[in-house]
Amino acid sequence: MPVEPNPPAPAPSDFIRDIVAADVTQKRYAQIVTRFPPEPNGYLHLGHAKSICLNFGIARENHGRCNLRFDDTNPAKEETEYVDSITADVRWLIAGWADHCLGFKPNGASPARTTVNGQSDNYLGPVAPGANSEPFSASSYFDQLYDYAVELIKRGKAYVCDLSPEDTDSYRGAPGRPGKDSPFRTRTVAENLDLYTRMKTGDFPDGARSLRSKIDMASPNMWLRDPLLYRIRHTAHHHTGDKWCIYPLYDYAHCLSDYLEGVTHSICTLEFVDHRPFYNWILEKLGLPRPLPHQYEFAKLNLGYTIVSKRKLLQLVSEKYVSGWDDPRMPTLSGLRRRGIPASAIRAFVTGVGVTKFDSLTEVSVFENAVRHELNAAAQRRLAVLKPVKLVLTNIPAGEILECAATNNPQDANPTTRKIALTREVFIEADDFAEVPPPKYFRLKPGGEVRLKYACIIKCDEVVKNAAGAITELRGTADLTTRAGGPNVDKKVKGTIHWVSASKCVDAEVRLYDRLFNVAEPAAEDDFLKVVNPRSLEIVTAKLEASLAAAKPEDRFQFERLGYFALDKDSPVGPPLAGGPRLIFNRTISLKDTWAK
Numbered sequence: 001m002p003v004e005p006n007p008p009a010p011a012p013s014d015f016i017r018d019i020v021a022a023d024v025t026q027k028r029y030a031q032i033v034t035r036f037p038p039e040p041n042g043y044l045h046l047g048h049a050k051s052i053c054l055n056f057g058i059a060r061e062n063h064g065r066c067n068l069r070f071d072d073t074n075p076a077k078e079e080t081e082y083v084d085s086i087t088a089d090v091r092w093l094i095a096g097w098a099d100h101c102l103g104f105k106p107n108g109a110s111p112a113r114t115t116v117n118g119q120s121d122n123y124l125g126p127v128a129p130g131a132n133s134e135p136f137s138a139s140s141y142f143d144q145l146y147d148y149a150v151e152l153i154k155r156g157k158a159y160v161c162d163l164s165p166e167d168t169d170s171y172r173g174a175p176g177r178p179g180k181d182s183p184f185r186t187r188t189v190a191e192n193l194d195l196y197t198r199m200k201t202g203d204f205p206d207g208a209r210s211l212r213s214k215i216d217m218a219s220p221n222m223w224l225r226d227p228l229l230y231r232i233r234h235t236a237h238h239h240t241g242d243k244w245c246i247y248p249l250y251d252y253a254h255c256l257s258d259y260l261e262g263v264t265h266s267i268c269t270l271e272f273v274d275h276r277p278f279y280n281w282i283l284e285k286l287g288l289p290r291p292l293p294h295q296y297e298f299a300k301l302n303l304g305y306t307i308v309s310k311r312k313l314l315q316l317v318s319e320k321y322v323s324g325w326d327d328p329r330m331p332t333l334s335g336l337r338r339r340g341i342p343a344s345a346i347r348a349f350v351t352g353v354g355v356t357k358f359d360s361l362t363e364v365s366v367f368e369n370a371v372r373h374e375l376n377a378a379a380q381r382r383l384a385v386l387k388p389v390k391l392v393l394t395n396i397p398a399g400e401i402l403e404c405a406a407t408n409n410p411q412d413a414n415p416t417t418r419k420i421a422l423t424r425e426v427f428i429e430a431d432d433f434a435e436v437p438p439p440k441y442f443r444l445k446p447g448g449e450v451r452l453k454y455a456c457i458i459k460c461d462e463v464v465k466n467a468a469g470a471i472t473e474l475r476g477t478a479d480l481t482t483r484a485g486g487p488n489v490d491k492k493v494k495g496t497i498h499w500v501s502a503s504k505c506v507d508a509e510v511r512l513y514d515r516l517f518n519v520a521e522p523a524a525e526d527d528f529l530k531v532v533n534p535r536s537l538e539i540v541t542a543k544l545e546a547s548l549a550a551a552k553p554e555d556r557f558q559f560e561r562l563g564y565f566a567l568d569k570d571s572p573v574g575p576p577l578a579g580g581p582r583l584i585f586n587r588t589i590s591l592k593d594t595w596a597k
């Protein structure tokens with residue numbers, strides 16, 4: 001069934017975009033600035049794609065910008081490998097769509113330590129994307145964050161606390177039961193400044209002291225019971241090396257990083273609702289001179305049969321359930337890319353599911369259909385046989401090549417064709433032949449006829465078997481009068497099957513993927529590793545039409561009647577190797593959803 005060319009999608013609308021639109025109307029900010037703030041402790045997944053597309057989408061729709069910022073305040077879990085993969089994944093996802101909004105900072109730049117109206121400010125200023133650019137990172141603001149903490153101490157809003165981590169916890173109380181003031185809460189400003197300086201210069205071991213905000217130990221909101229601002233960690237940081245032995249906590253660093261970058265709308269997920277008062281408290285208590293950023297929360301993406309948690313995905317990698325973060329079965333952006341899923345399909349999907357304030361589970365078929373929709377329009381059609389059985393057409397002389405015209409993409413406005421070779425020996429799909437066919441079987445059977453797509457009608461005359469009774473080849477005849485241009489081209493048969501020439505084909509390893517989990521909500525299991533689908537990968541040696549030898553990694557193909565396929569990154573580029581197929585294809589997705597069966 002022909003589909004219409006993609007109509008321009010209507011601009012998305014949701015409660016966050018409504019807030020932004022109102023701020024634009026009221027000219028509250030000179031420019032709309034958002035940010036995507038991953039912690040570099042794993043690879044990005046589909047859930048992150050939702051956040052990326054929301055933040056970059058808002059920037060794009062409002063002539064604004066969106067910063068990629070690493071929230072790298074915890075040196076223990078963070079690695080450069082993750083910084084690099086995240087940067088590449090974000091660039092890939094927004095390429096050609098919102099890269100003009102990407103607020104990359106010039107190499108090496110860190111905010112000027114300026115003052116506005118006599119107040120410390122440090123605004124980074126608007127920055128243009130450029131070839132020599134690198135993403136932002138919270139760690140590049142450590143100097144400013146330190147200064148802001150000094151300012152909080154001077155304003156009597158922060159103190160150095162000597163409680164152990166365990167005592168800090170027990171003093172905090174519980175929801176519904178007020179906490180207790182730390183005995184160190186009444187230290188003088190001078191004493192706090194001295195101790196905080198010495199925390200920085202390394203005078204104390206890990207955990208000996210912390211810097212805490214002074215808010216309210218009886219607050220009904222646990223996040224306002226003097227939350228920590230800084231802790232001591234004698235650990236090198238992937239970005240700042242050995243410079244620091246105190247590190248800011250996420251909540252403290254986040255709002256100030258937003259402010260330094262001129263972020264206007266700081267969008268995060270629902271678990272941060274309770275943190276919002278603290279976010280605002282810090283910014284307000286510092287009496288900052290420019291308009292403050294505001295935090296808004298939306299529901300995370302949860303997807304059926306899929307895990308969206310870096311921690312659990314890391315477990316799949318480290319315990320070798322998959323070959324790596326970019327295993328094509330992984331819901332990571334690098335896995336999805338390797339599998340052949342276009343960035344446009346991911347953007348269409350995460351935008352289509354919408355932005356709400358309520359947690360829900362999106363059916364995986366919604367994602368799969370978005371992928372099919374994009375690939376149906378984009379993919380070049382090719383013939384390939386995954387589980388081949390040989391068919392000898394005895395009336396075609398050996399060595400003869402009959403050229404047939406095959407359509408490249410019927411979805412194109414003006415579809416083009418390519419030539420494929422019909423020869424004496426062809427391969428057909430083993431599944432397309434039944435020696436004892438069930439009722440209403442329209443594919444090939446002994447004495448039956450089918451059309452070989454783009455070629456002609458053929459008849460099966462003989463089934464050849466080996467001593468063990470297994471089929472070794474089929475023999476039949478081609479009715480060449482039913483070829484294009486022939487007198488009987490209009491002859492009808494019920495079945496049409498795909499095929500490739502046995503002498504004009506290439507071998508390929510084809511990796512057939514299935515869902516990685518057996519249940520719709522693997523994250524809800526006590527042990528999600530127990531519901532890993534043991535049959536999520538099947539490898540076959542397939543026969544492909546010869547033109548596929550020239551496939552490039554970025555090409556998208558539909559193998560007719562089978563699904564969508566793309567070259568794997570393991571597929572060596574260059575001349576065929578002796579022994580073993582050179583080509584490796586991944587099945588991106590089947591043509592139809594067959595999971596229910």
Ligand code: ATP
Pocket residue numbers: 036037038039040046047048050051267268269299300301302308309310311
């Ligand atoms: P994970 O639990 O997988 O580690 P995270 O939220 O801890 O995710 P971050 O690196 O902190 O990962 O996330 C960066 C941004 O992506 C945050 O703003 C976060 O809210 C958002 N995000 C993470 N997971 C999802 C999701 N499933 N749906 C929508 N946004 C998400």
Ligand code: MG
Pocket residue numbers: 039
């Ligand atoms: Mg996180």
